[in-house]
Amino acid sequence: MKLLEGKKVAAALDETMTKRVEDLKKKGVTPGLAVILVGENSASAVYVRNKKRRAEKLGINFQLIHFDETVSERELLAKIDELNNDKDVDGFIVQLPVPDHIDEDKVIEAIDPNKDVDGFTPISVGNLWIGTPLTKPATASGILMMLDHYGVDLDGKNVVIVGRSNIVGKPTAALMLDRNATVTITHSHTKNLKEITSKADVLVVAIGRAKFITQDYVKDQAIVIDVGMDRDENGKLCGDVDFDDVADKAAMMTPVPGGVGPMTITALVDQVIELAEGRANGK
């Protein structure tokens, strides 16, 4: 089984992105990324820390806006409006989840689609499904960037996605469809899940259930993409796929950590640089 090493692919792509940022700085443009984090969710703190580290390593101007859990929706929307109008910020995200007293859809809708580097706004999602994405959805794009790096041709392939979240399942289905794959989206109400997943040439799993996918869910020589970020019985980071159980059946598989996670961040920072390049050309 070939390991799809997101961490290595991310490092290789960092080199070209660093060069792009240097070229931009020569034109007097520094790419700007802002992240709004609300509250003290420990997983979010790790992901945001990783985003900050990567952006700063590339020379991107990173701004973290960390609100207390009790921040009002009005205050959050005011900050979003400020970032929408800040010409030095090419893109920004509101790290999800936000506390229950805040309407997540309302917050996402307030983001300027031209700065929506997560690809979550209705305009971005609409453009994604009609095939003209304004901005690329980070995790889904990260998955495609990794498959491209390993030369996986999706045309005509049978792709099964387990999970239908707005962050991963749905945008990944849209991008795979765009590559002429035959896409099936499964979820918690799907009947005979094993029958469907064991026909997949490419299996993408994003359900937040530690080691849920065992080899009886996997077609021989399938490509398995594990987007899970869970903890196993010993509290160790693991994915939605039982890696050891599936390893001798899959042709290719992503590890957790070190697989999709780093590529999610690569897609995010690549998107910010692309927007800054657009700004530099418009200058």
Ligand SMILES: Nc1nc(=O)c2c([nH]1)NC[C@@H]1CN(c3ccc(C(=O)N[C@@H](CCC(=O)O)C(=O)O)cc3)C=[N+]21
């Ligand atoms: N507005 C928004 N955009 C997101 O893109 C977004 C979000 N909210 N909410 C949560 C998910 C999850 N996500 C990850 C990012 C990095 C790693 C990552 O760096 N993973 C490392 C391990 C991290 C660790 O050490 O725990 C790895 O897989 O190697 C994982 C997951 C982005 N998300």
